[in-house]
Amino acid sequence: MPIIKILPHSEYCPAGAEVNVPSGTSICEALLDNDIAIEHACDQVCACTTCHVIVREGFASLSEMEEGEEDMLDRAWGLEPNSRLSCQAIVANQNLTVEIPKYSINHAREK
Template identity: 75%
Template sequence: MTVIRILPHPEYAPNGAEVQAPPGTSICEALLDNGIKIEHACDMSCACTTCHVIVREGYESLNEADENEEDLLDRAWGLEPQSRLSCQAILAQKDVVVEIPKYSINHAKENH
């Protein structure tokens, strides 16, 4: 099992969290399966940016982002070089640390 450590986020994991998932699972699926209710407005079809995460450790162990994901990430709030759409980032054997950005494009549009 691969361990995903989630850095503290005021809404999704106020104290941070640690979950486990088998390799081959997307980060988004792993979070949802373990009670971390990350946004995923397009139902994990790589059509939005609401599941954007920043991979603070273990980035190189994930599958490579395809062109569609990279194009979508250009619209993500708080984009960083280690940004991924969690629905497209597939876990390998190495543990990862992720940060869920404070806002998503949905929060910005809804004036949260």
């Protein structure tokens, strides 16, 4: 099983973490299944950017990005060339290192 290394994030994963996940799982599902409560305001249907992650290692091993994800990512805070929506990025057989950006745009929560 591949390992996802999550870099420290002050709110979601202060100490960082490493989790074993079955291939075929989305990064978002893997984090949630391992008590890392990443935001996912649209319930993982590619309708927001709250689950945006930056894949620091293993990016090429993920499922191919579809047009809908590309369009949504344009709205993400801190977008980088190796950004993905974690609800759409499906883990293959390679280990990953991911970073959860410091900020997220969640229109449902903003005042």
